[in-house]
Amino acid sequence: MKQGESSKKVVLITGASSGIGKSIATYLSKRNFTVYGTSRKAKNNSETDFNFVQLDVTNENSIQEAVNYVLEQAGRIDILINNAGVGITGPIEETPEIEIKKAFETNYFGPLNMIKHVLPFMREQKNGLIINVTSIAGYMGLPYRGIYSATKGALEITAEAYRMEIKQFNIKMTNVAPGDFATNIASGRYHAPVRKGSPYEEVYGNTLELMNEHVDAGQDPELMAREILKIIETPDPNVHYKVGERLQKLSVKLKSLLPDKLYEKMLMKHYKL
Numbered sequence: 001m002k003q004g005e006s007s008k009k010v011v012l013i014t015g016a017s018s019g020i021g022k023s024i025a026t027y028l029s030k031r032n033f034t035v036y037g038t039s040r041k042a043k044n045n046s047e048t049d050f051n052f053v054q055l056d057v058t059n060e061n062s063i064q065e066a067v068n069y070v071l072e073q074a075g076r077i078d079i080l081i082n083n084a085g086v087g088i089t090g091p092i093e094e095t096p097e098i099e100i101k102k103a104f105e106t107n108y109f110g111p112l113n114m115i116k117h118v119l120p121f122m123r124e125q126k127n128g129l130i131i132n133v134t135s136i137a138g139y140m141g142l143p144y145r146g147i148y149s150a151t152k153g154a155l156e157i158t159a160e161a162y163r164m165e166i167k168q169f170n171i172k173m174t175n176v177a178p179g180d181f182a183t184n185i186a187s188g189r190y191h192a193p194v195r196k197g198s199p200y201e202e203v204y205g206n207t208l209e210l211m212n213e214h215v216d217a218g219q220d221p222e223l224m225a226r227e228i229l230k231i232i233e234t235p236d237p238n239v240h241y242k243v244g245e246r247l248q249k250l251s252v253k254l255k256s257l258l259p260d261k262l263y264e265k266m267l268m269k270h271y272k273l
Helices: 019-029 060-074 097-125 146-169 199-215 222-232 246-257 260-270
Strands: 009-013 032-041 050-054 078-082 128-133 173-177 240-243
Touching: 009 060, 009 246, 019 032, 019 222, 032 060, 032 146, 050 060, 060 097, 060 260, 078 097, 097 146, 128 222, 128 240, 146 173, 173 222, 222 240, 240 246, 246 260
Parallel strands: 009 032, 009 078, 032 050, 078 128, 128 173, 173 240
Antiparallel strands: none
């Protein structure tokens, strides 16, 4: 640990090479936190305001090595932010099973394994905070994003249970669900190809363009960073937080209020189906 950093809380955040993760890591590093951001590929620490650690959330050995490295360097991990994730789109019928499994490996099993490797040390410290970055899409089955919705929804529900199990150790857990933000997730996500002659060809093609437009017109990722800091400073965080445009947050509320078929019609109209 560097001299003068002993009083700083230590943050480990996955998926910090771009987008929301990089914004959070940069923002916290400028506000009296010692931040370790991770990426699947090695990064030059001189290029960022925080420390970079190579980590692949789908590889348990990689997780163990990264966690051990942070503990050797900083002596503790106060906050884990599970941010690493991948996008996936396509008609469910035409989405390859191997790609579905890859999405779950990163978006669901990855965070669970991160938590598993960090918890023993937080328990020893007798405190800790775990923040799972999920998605507003995890609250509903979105057309042509059904697998993505499923991975994020699964993490939301699992974390509800996990949170209760670790309360006895003075370790807190919460979920933060962002809406559309201006990031590079659209370019990095897996797109099932728009197949010529497919019964989904026209509708899926149009929906894909619409989804990419939403991301391109999304909000500044720093909004998420500011919300994350507020949560860190909250003594007893809520189970769920939603961050995004008012309409996106309202859509979650409407799902619990409207009859299922009416809500389905609303979604189909939004996606022009």
